[in-house]
Amino acid sequence: MQNSTLNRRDFLRRAGMIGVGVAGVGVLAACAMPTAPQSDSAGEPTAATAEIVYLDVDETGGGDAAFKVYTDEVIPAFMETNPNVKVTFQPGVGEWSTALLAGMAAGTAPDIFVSWGGFGRKMMEDGQMLPLQDYFQADDRDDFLEEQLIAMWMDSNLFALPKYISSMALAYNKDLLDQAGVAYPDDSWTWDTFLEAMDKTATLESSELGKLFGYNVNLSYSHQWIWQAGGEWMNERYEGTKILIDEPDPMQALKFLHNLIYEYQYAPTAAEIEGMRWPQAFASGRFAFVEGHSWQLSEWLRSLTFNWDYALLPKGPVARAGAVANDQYSAYANTKYPDATLAFMRHITSTENELHMMHSIHGWQPSRKSAYSAWDTESAGAKAGKNVAAFSKILEFSRQQPYFVHDDEVRAIFDPLWEQIWVTGDLSLEEGVTQIATRVNEFLATAA
Numbered sequence: 189m190q191n192s193t194l195n196r197r198d199f200l201r202r203a204g205m206i207g208v209g210v211a212g213v214g215v216l217a218a219c220a221m222p223t224a225p226q227s228d229s230a231g232e233p234t235a236a237t238a239e240i241v242y243l244d245v246d247e248t249g250g251g252d253a254a255f256k257v258y259t260d261e262v263i264p265a266f267m268e269t270n271p272n273v274k275v276t277f278q279p280g281v282g283e284w285s286t287a288l289l290a291g292m293a294a295g296t297a298p299d300i301f302v303s304w305g306g307f308g309r310k311m312m313e314d315g316q317m318l319p320l321q322d323y324f325q326a327d328d329r330d331d332f333l334e335e336q337l338i339a340m341w342m343d344s345n346l347f348a349l350p351k352y353i354s355s356m357a358l359a360y361n362k363d364l365l366d367q368a369g370v371a372y373p374d375d376s377w378t379w380d381t382f383l384e385a386m387d388k389t390a391t392l393e394s395s396e397l398g399k400l401f402g403y404n405v406n407l408s409y410s411h412q413w414i415w416q417a418g419g420e421w422m423n424e425r426y427e428g429t430k431i432l433i434d435e436p437d438p439m440q441a442l443k444f445l446h447n448l449i450y451e452y453q454y455a456p457t458a459a460e461i462e463g464m465r466w467p468q469a470f471a472s473g474r475f476a477f478v479e480g481h482s483w484q485l486s487e488w489l490r491s492l493t494f495n496w497d498y499a500l501l502p503k504g505p506v507a508r509a510g511a512v513a514n515d516q517y518s519a520y521a522n523t524k525y526p527d528a529t530l531a532f533m534r535h536i537t538s539t540e541n542e543l544h545m546m547h548s549i550h551g552w553q554p555s556r557k558s559a560y561s562a563w564d565t566e567s568a569g570a571k572a573g574k575n576v577a578a579f580s581k582i583l584e585f586s587r588q589q590p591y592f593v594h595d596d597e598v599r600a601i602f603d604p605l606w607e608q609i610w611v612t613g614d615l616s617l618e619e620g621v622t623q624i625a626t627r628v629n630e631f632l633a634t635a636a
Contacts, residue, residue: 237272238528240299245280249487250549257548266535273528292316299523304515317347318519331556335588339514348516349537350555357578359480362495373499382502386454389476402454403477404469412511416504417441421590428592434625446617458611482579485569486551498578510586
């Protein structure tokens with residue numbers, strides 16, 4: 189890879205060059221660009237021909253410093269080579285997602301915006317995103333992970349491009365493992381090895397931090413445990429029309445997780461960590477193991493006060509598996525300046541911008557395959573001695589998170605019953621899963 193480490197001056201000079209290929213990346217498909225600014229009779233440049241608004245958020249806890257990367261580096265790098273386009277930054281703060289939807293309803297949404305998960309998919313289904321496939325053709329799309337892109341297609345149209353890749357690895361607290369006499373995890377670990385390690389950490393006494401735990405069960409990502417057991421969450425790769433979690437292999441995985449909480453007590457109940465959100469759980473110092481996400485790396489490097497590292501997620505009885513999410517950029521369907529908007533999207537999804545963001549306070553794991561090696565060796569985590577390559581390794585075994593046809597309606601059935609299993613304990617695992625599968629599949633069988 190050429191010039192994978194860019195200083196700020198190089199980035200500002202090079203990253204806004206529309207259509208220029210870099211090592212390992214196909215030249216972007218050409219599109220009609222706004223013409224350069226014209227001069228009036230006195231020779232003075234006229235005003236910019238296009239004005240677009242770019243909405244983005246701080247996911248790293250960096251605050252103003254994180255937003256300054258957008259305003260002082262990302263936008264100027266584009267405008268330097270596109271002086272006929274003015275880009276205004278809109279920080280995503282407070283109830284920004286609600287405001288974004290309101291702006292779409294009013295026809296005043298930002299031209300470029302960020303989204304993820306079901307929130308982004310719903311906007312796609314509602315026709316609020318501009319189709320991209322004619323501007324970002326196959327040779328460029330091939331540089332992205334297919335499992336991430338499948339959530340960005342609908343009806344043979346592409347409506348988003350990855351902002352970064354969010355993969356998962358096993359984060360572990362070295363200090364707690366040292367106290368328990370547990371060897372650090374490696375690629376050979378299985379569910380049995382994991383159980384043995386949690387059993388040893390269970391002997392640790394509570395500290396001034398509170399009760400200590402071997403693991404925090406993150407139910408938002410229980411699907412990857414099902415895949416490790418050889419099961420399926422639903423009947424399709426994406427946009428499922430039937431839920432399958434009541435089948436034997438999925439039930440084996442769910443029983444494994446349920447036992448960690450209620451039988452072995454290696455993981456806390458909801459009441460034991462009430463008020464603690466899962467992204468902050470590991471930072472409390474009370475857990476030997478959690479599922480760490482690559483987007484958390486930058487904040488953890490700045491804030492964690494104990495020794496820690498990453499390993500691959502344990503291999504299940506049948507397979508190794510992980511999950512990726514569809515953190516993405518999209519263009520507003522009703523933008524007044526589609527050419528300028530798409531030009532800016534080319535810029536922010538380019539390899540050079542991804543590498544720049546990786547080296548910034550954001551510290552994102554690049555989505556482009558051509559930048560994977562830089563993440564493994566040149567990112568802040570790699571330079572700090574962390575095994576960030578685990579995030580790249582797991583991509584070989586990772587799948588897109590489940591999403592159903594009529595997903596909002598499915599969630600309305602699923603979530604209350606799921607909570608009664610895992611939070612209130614009002615339903616046994618077997619009874620609750622049976623009710624979920626029965627009700628969800630009855631709905632999906634009759635939904636138009």
